[in-house]
Amino acid sequence: MAASTHWIATATAQSVLERGGNAFDAAAAAGFVLHVVEPHLNGPGGDMPAIFVTADAPGDPVVLMGQGPAPAGATREHYRGLGLDLVPGAGALAAAVPGAVDAWLLLLRDHGTWDLADVLAPAIGYARDGHPVLPATCRTIAAVADLFREHWPTSAALWLPGGRVPRPGELVRNEAYARTLERLVGAGGAGDRESRIEAARAAWREGFVAEEASRFAAVPHRHSDGGTYAGVITPADFAAFTAGYEPAVTAEFRGHTVAKTGPWGQGPALLQMLTLLDGLDDERLDPSTALGAHTVLEVLKLALADRDAYYGDDDDARAALDVLLSPGYAAERRALIGETASAELRPGVVPGREPFRPPLRETDDAQVAGVGEPTVGTGGEQRGDTCHVDVVDRWGNMVSATPSGGWLQSSPTVPGLGFCLGTRLQMTWLEDGASSSLQPGRRPRTTLTPTLVLRDGHAVTALGSPGGDQQDQWQLLYLLRTIVGGYGPQEAIDAPAFHTRSMPDSFWPRAWDPARAVVEDRLGEDVIAELERRGHRVTRAGDWSLGRLSAVTRDPATGLLGAAANPRGMQGYAAGR
Template sequence: MPDAFTPPPSFTTRPTLRGTFGMSASTHWLATGTAQSVLERGGNAFDAAVAAGFVLHVVEPHLNGPGGDMTGVFATAREPGRATVLMGQGPAPAGASVEHYRSEGLDLVPGSGALAAAVPGAVDAWLVLLRDHGTWELADVLTPAIDYARNGHPVHDRVAATIAQMRELFETRWPTSAAAWLPGGRAPAGGELIRNEAYARTLNRLVAAGRRPGVPDARPARVEAARAQWRTGFVAEEAAAFAAAPHWHADGADHAGVLTAEDFAAFEAGYEPAVTATFRGYTIAKTGAWGQGPVLLQMLRILDGFDNDARLDPSTALGAHTILETQKLALADRDAYYGDDPDVPLETLLSAEYAAERRALIGQEASAEIRPGAIGGHTPFLPPQIVHDPTSAAGTGEPTVAPVAASGAADGVRRGDTCHLDVVDRWGNMIAATPSGGWLQSNPYIPELGFCLGTRLQMTWLEEGAPSTLTPGRRPRTTLTPTLVLRDGRPVIAVGTPGGDQQDQWQLLYLLRTIVGGYSPQQAIDAPALHTTSNTGSFWPRTRVPGGAVVEDRLGEEVIGELEERGHRVTRAGDWSQGRLSAVTRDPDTGVLGAAANPRGAQGYAAGR
């Protein structure tokens, strides 16, 4: 049995950036460049993150949008030891009851259409962050996004491909989307300039709200005036009116949405203390159990009890097997217990005693069962079992817009994914943020506003008694799960990735390789990735592959072969397909900053100096 971690590779696709001024990394180079430009002009990490977040709405519209949601975790230079969650996950509307959805003939919340829309939370969260921790005026922060929306940007090949795949649906079912994304009756080609002038107008109206007579002459007041226009003004009114008109949903029927202007007004983004756990001298900070964030903490608690570091090495058969089995156990607990409920037994789930019980379940063979733990006073929820044929396209999580097969045959399901950004400045402010939802393929385009509503409610169940049962006013259990890592009470890593259920699985690999294996950030991001698909998916149609494991071929035939011998149902996903991680780092003793980004898909970039 090996007893050492695989040494870091000598080659990386790009360098880990080093500097002392500021670092930015994200899933799109234009967002990274925007964030870095803000730092260069005196803004702090939070100004930079907000500017980049709004640019992502424009340049990755197939992966996020203003009608979606966002979760962040950050620490400020003033309070470096305090990890705070930026909560931009809106709840279910007041009319989103199980009874109503059942009366519409539904067994699952559809994967697209306004019935899947939670109250949009991303924009309000960005504005709250800017108000409280930024230094720039809203007009200056929004200038890059407004410019790209009004004057255009060269569309990425993947955006163009997504629009092309959605063309038939747009033309036959969602005419406003066809008018917005198919100018001249055709999908744009990669590199072609595309515009979203309606969204530019919306952003300009938000800025103008802060300049109206009666608004106090103070930066926070101007931001608050923009928030009011979003929550109780023209945005809420137009979005609610549009959603109320019946339109095509992913179940194949037409339904009217239930989102109202009153739902917009009732929701406010805000802050929560992070949930934390320690691992090898580091403190890992995540969202509460209304998100899947504690899954990563549970995984680390289980793995920390092994006395052989080789069992934590994703590049070996023993380590990959151990990690996959750990992921299954933590995700089973997520589905059984996590939700927007104060009674989630999180203290027990993160305890050393519970981790030891779960660790003892990891044997030499792959498990195909869903095995939540037993916790006194709580009945674990077992999701309905919808088995998925592993011979179908592997995808990347919440991810690709492509037909998904339920039994080997395309069923026309289309999904969206997510974005991520990380920023650290020379003063020590640091943030990781994961915006998502409101994809161009999630809902019809609202022509008065320039964006689509999200579909986060598809993560809820229509079965009573689940911790994530659809409930008016409660947040759906989101998969958005950025990570902040602290050492000796000071932030040292901000990291995250798109990928739905895979987000914490891929971040686990990064932390194991950097903290245990001594890999640099770029080495860890470049290294072969893997994840389990054995647990029930969070996204419609909520399928699973019992014992399933998706791996990059670069893991090697010897390792893959041994995984198969252990009983894992392995899907080879290609050499460079899994994970879109980015990260920034800071050494608090020297002030040296770092950044790294994912090479997969030739889209993510890091910048800094």
């Protein structure tokens, strides 16, 4: 079974499974296709964390770490010297070292079975021959078309064919990216499968990709704040990074084990949410009721406040998890859940640590906002998003992956490669004192957060979602509805969603909206009225607008597989047999 945020990626994964490939072959093939068919949501210059189990070790979740760090030249002093108080949201100054491609290749080398040429063939075909462009892609291109025309001519050459915005459904091509993938395949020569993949990794990290991307990024260009700067990434930064494996961080909830990345991602925030809720009666865990929705919203604020205070890529952040995920700490935090909505940022106390308090740039956005990962072009904010793919195969291999970054609107297209660099460094702070402060070699504290759920020592669900700060918020609703409420996977994905914006946004310009709750209207008039009575500042987002989840499932007792995908936007798809 396969499920993803785009029907072509799901079809690609399923076609690999049908032809004997395993879940890792299928996920990698789908991942490279996502670069082509959802270019406004992810790209080769971006990031990709995943979490998986193998059929040989179904109870041992492993994190695939495809999040690149800050380049050696990305110092706070350099950015401050440019007059910046935030890392820009678009432009090469915001580029972390790309991690997605190396991570997919590493997964394929160690756990796949297919040859690299076969795995990349679908992506090469769609890039060279074309695919029907999504309406959302066209809207994104239209929003930044003037930026492309005036300041980013290489992006205009790729995304404004004939000088105009593509029409939805029109075939669009990216022949430069097709050639890039073919060059990676060609780098392998006549060696065995693993050595050919390693040669492709070397060509990416130490060869033509690193050289061309770094040389192009060094040319000064327009950034999201209106300034013109050169990027700081170099070939040495590419060469110094390799994707890798890490143990998952886990928590128990109602007889299930939930596995996430470490605190360089926001994943442990979901574990904190579940630990807080685990001490409450089931009647408070139903997101479809006023009491349940209020309780969940308050728990979200508490966990996300800790995320911003303590998470990041250093030893302090890793040590803090011992406290943040402990039952005693959860009990202290649980006592803060009141009858009315909090409008404060309330991190907890970790002994020996001073909580980082980010600068609060308050906004009062009456529009539907906070539904994706914002990227910004000169002239206004253009919200992007992320991709997700889940695959489970007949043998019990299961993988959940969340590719993101390197959006077509992130920075100017590198013309010889067919893609641009990402902007993940916008999630770092230029203030001192945080585990998420900008520092060379340190990974930005990302929002990318795939999930595995285990029961009785076996993986039973892989799930995830696009959505920036909302990813774990929406996944929490799914877990409460399936584990506590008895919903089926598709029922849980279809159910009304909501989230809070009462935390500093992880993306430029990093505003927060105290006590703001964004809800789907289908939550119901009575529930919404009661949330407002409790002090939540409610924004109605329409009936089918929030949540981007997909999931695959496996029953260890019967071997029965399942899949579900998001119907919103008529783009996600689940398939299998």
